[in-house]
Each structure stands twice: as structure tokens, then as C-alpha cells.
Amino acid sequence: MHIPFNKPYVAGREVEYIAEALRSGHVSGNGSFSKKCHAYLEQFLGVPNVLLTTSCTHALEMCALLLNIQPGDEVIVPSFTFVSTCNAFVLRGARPVFSDIRPDTLNMDESTLERLITPRTKAIVVVHYAGVGCEMDAILEIAGRHGVPVIEDNAHGLFGKYRGTYLGTFGCLATQSFHETKNIHCGEGGALLINDPQYSERAEIIWEKGTDRSRFFRGQVDKYSWIDIGSSYLPADILAAFLYAQLEAQEQIQAKRWRVWDYYHRTLDDWAGANQVRLPIVPEHCEHPCHMFYLLMPSLERRQALIAYLKQRDILSVFHYLPLHLSGMGQRVGGKKGDCPVAEDVSDRLLRLPFYNDLTEFEQSYVVKAIHEFSG
Numbered sequence: 001m002h003i004p005f006n007k008p009y010v011a012g013r014e015v016e017y018i019a020e021a022l023r024s025g026h027v028s029g030n031g032s033f034s035k036k037c038h039a040y041l042e043q044f045l046g047v048p049n050v051l052l053t054t055s056c057t058h059a060l061e062m063c064a065l066l067l068n069i070q071p072g073d074e075v076i077v078p079s080f081t082f083v084s085t086c087n088a089f090v091l092r093g094a095r096p097v098f099s100d101i102r103p104d105t106l107n108m109d110e111s112t113l114e115r116l117i118t119p120r121t122k123a124i125v126v127v128h129y130a131g132v133g134c135e136m137d138a139i140l141e142i143a144g145r146h147g148v149p150v151i152e153d154n155a156h157g158l159f160g161k162y163r164g165t166y167l168g169t170f171g172c173l174a175t176q177s178f179h180e181t182k183n184i185h186c187g188e189g190g191a192l193l194i195n196d197p198q199y200s201e202r203a204e205i206i207w208e209k210g211t212d213r214s215r216f217f218r219g220q221v222d223k224y225s226w227i228d229i230g231s232s233y234l235p236a237d238i239l240a241a242f243l244y245a246q247l248e249a250q251e252q253i254q255a256k257r258w259r260v261w262d263y264y265h266r267t268l269d270d271w272a273g274a275n276q277v278r279l280p281i282v283p284e285h286c287e288h289p290c291h292m293f294y295l296l297m298p299s300l301e302r303r304q305a306l307i308a309y310l311k312q313r314d315i316l317s318v319f320h321y322l323p324l325h326l327s328g329m330g331q332r333v334g335g336k337k338g339d340c341p342v343a344e345d346v347s348d349r350l351l352r353l354p355f356y357n358d359l360t361e362f363e364q365s366y367v368v369k370a371i372h373e374f375s376g
């Protein structure tokens with residue numbers, strides 16, 4: 001039996017909606033399906049303004065532009081994250097200041113946040129790892145006291161909640177990913193969630209190559225022109241059509257993912273306890289959207305051995321992230337070993353199990369049986 005790490009999901013109406021977009025005669029960005037996706041996300045999450053983007057990476061780049069990040073500014077990011085969380089700000093000339101993570105949720109460690117803030121800090125970017133909320137009460141309190149905006153990279157956390165409120169609604173801006181590995185996807189895609197309306201007008205201009213084209217199409221100006229910096233951040237309506245089919249099916253998708261997550265959790269709990277392996281920790285005040293399931297193995301050697309053991313059985317498991325402060329680029333901006341000890345340790349030991357909507361219980365039992373049989 002071959003068990004891939006991920007299988008892009010098809011909810012059912014994607015092709016029908018793409019055909020509808022083609023027939024409509026509007027297949028470039030900001031067409032009717034884009035507008036449906038904007039409205040869906042705005043209403044469901046309670047966000048004042050949403051813009052679909054070509055990726056979460058591009059939504060993060062829009063955040064850096066909206067906050068006017070300049071060379072010499074500092075931006076605080078967790079070291080344990082995907083490169084885009086950081087790179088989007090470095091592109092504008094920012095110096096990343098790497099924060100360590102909490103050993104339980106693997107989210108930014110709010111207890112060490114304040115000492116990273118300087119007069120040059122222009123943003124704090126948090127990542128809700130595996131869709132489990134960061135300690136937003138503490139983070140927003142610290143950021144508020146220093147007048148520093150908070151951005152949520154919510155690539156993993158669509159539909160997750162912190163203290164009953166949707167992730168992506170806490171920061172002035174937040175970003176989503178609709179990459180094929182995410183719960184809801186369109187191959188490649190993303191969204192910018194604008195919670196602070198002061199950014200809405202300029203966001204639309206940056207999104208449309210620095211022009212006021214959207215205002216022109218609404219009849220608010222009689223010609224459109226170049227009025228700010230910007231880029232081409234809006235996806236074709238064909239992709240939005242695909243995405244809308246997925247958003248409409250979100251309840252079924254989330255139910256499938258819950259089943260997969262719960263099966264791993266139930267069947268691996270005892271084994272983990274007996275083998276010094278840690279399963280994901282979800283604090284009581286967090287609801288996670290079952291984006292991934294990981295194991296924290298006792299050592300790098302055991303992690304590598306389990307990946308190889310599963311591979312022999314045609315089961316693909318993966319590790320991530322290499323701490324950003326120890327990457328080639330991270331070291332060039334001053335990162336060094338020991339700066340973020342928890343991120344360094346976790347990065348060596350974390351293993352992600354195959355996780356996709358259509359993973360059957362039969363396939364999962366094959367994965368779990370292999371793990372139970374693993375002795376190193």
C-alpha cells in the first residue's frame with residue numbers, strides 16, 4: 001500500500017464552477033467567484049475586508065507594504081516557521097529578529113517577546129502552528145503597550161479558534177494559505193484578512209499593481225492610474241472558482257480532518273507514552289482545525305529512523321522546519337546556534353504523519369501498525 005504525505009482534495013463542484021467562470025467571460029482576477037470567496041470569508045470569520053491573493057507568501061508581502069516596512073526596521077518572527085513569514089519583510093529591507101517557541105504548542109514564546117522589542121520594531125508576526133492559537137491575550141497586550149502592530153500568519157489555522165474567536169481576526173492584518181497541502185485549497189492561493197479598516201483602501205491599490213483600478217470598476221473614478229507601489233497579487237477567477245467549491249464544502253472537509261486527527265491521537269497515545277514520544281498539545285482554550293498531526297520523537301536519530309522505517313513500507317512522513325535563524329540567510333543576518341534552543345531541539349525531533357482528507361481508516365491503521373512495530 002502506498003501512502004503519500006498529502007493528496008490534494010477535490011470537494012466535487014470545482015470543475016463545474018471553473019466552467020461557469022469560463023462561460024461568464026471574466027476569468028482574470030476579482031471576478032464573481034473572487035467576490036463570492038471574499039464575502040464567504042468575511043461573513044464566516046467576521047472580518048471586515050478580505051482579498052484573495054496568489055499565495056500566503058504574497059499576502060505577507062502585502063502586509064510588509066501596508067506597514068511601510070523600510071530598510072533598518074526590525075520585525076519579530078518565530079524562528080520555527082516557513083520562510084515566507086520572514087522573507088516577505090526582509091524583501092522590504094527589514095532585519096528579522098527571531099523569537100523562540102513554546103515547548104508545548106510550538107508557537108511564539110510570549111514570555112520572551114518583550115525583550116526582543118526595540119524602538120526599531122515595526123511588526124510582530126505570529127504563526128498559529130498546526131492551527132493551534134498563539135497566546136494572543138499576552139501578545140496583543142505586550143504589542144499594544146509598545147504600539148507595535150501584530151500580523152497573524154494563519155497559513156495553518158483557518159477555522160481555528162482562540163478563546164472562542166476565529167484565528168486571523170486578532171491582528172490588524174492576517175494571512176491565509178490555500179496551497180494544496182492546506183485544509184481548503186486551490187492549488188496555490190492565499191488571502192489577506194484586513195481587520196483594521198485603515199488598511200483597506202491602500203490594500204486594494206497594492207493588490208492591483210499600485211493602481212486604483214478597483215475604484216474605477218466601481219465607477220468611483222473616471223480613469224485609473226498608478227498611485228502607489230504594488231504588484232499583481234490577485235488570482236485568476238478560475239482559481240477563485242475552484243476555491244469557492246472548497247469553501248462551500250468546508251463543513252464536510254473539517255469533519256473528515258477531525259476523523260483523521262482523532263484516529264491518530266487515539267491509536268498513538270499509549271504508544272507515545274511508552275516510547276518517550278510527545279503528541280500535539282492543544283490547550284483547552286484553543287480549537288484547532290486539524291491541519292496536521294505530528295510526533296515529537298525523543299531524538300534526531302529516532303526521528304530519522306522512523307522516517308526511514310515508514311518509507312520502507314511506502315509511507316511518506318516528513319519533517320520541518322529548519323530553524324530560520326540557523327539557515328544560510330538567517331546566519332547572514334546574525335542568527336547563531338543557541339539563539340532559539342526550543343526551535344533548534346524541536347526541529348530535530350518533529351515528524352509529520354501523512355494527513356489528507358481522503359485518508360481512509362484502513363490506510364491509517366496501516367500507518368499506525370507500522371509505527372507500533374517500529375523499534376528503531
Ligand SMILES: Cc1ncc(COP(=O)(O)O)c(C=O)c1O
Pocket residue numbers: 055056057058081082084085127153155156176177178179189190
Ligand atoms: C506558516 C506558513 N506561512 C506561510 C506559508 C506560505 O504559504 P503559500 O505557499 O500559500 O505561500 C506556509 C506554507 O506552507 C506556512 O506553513
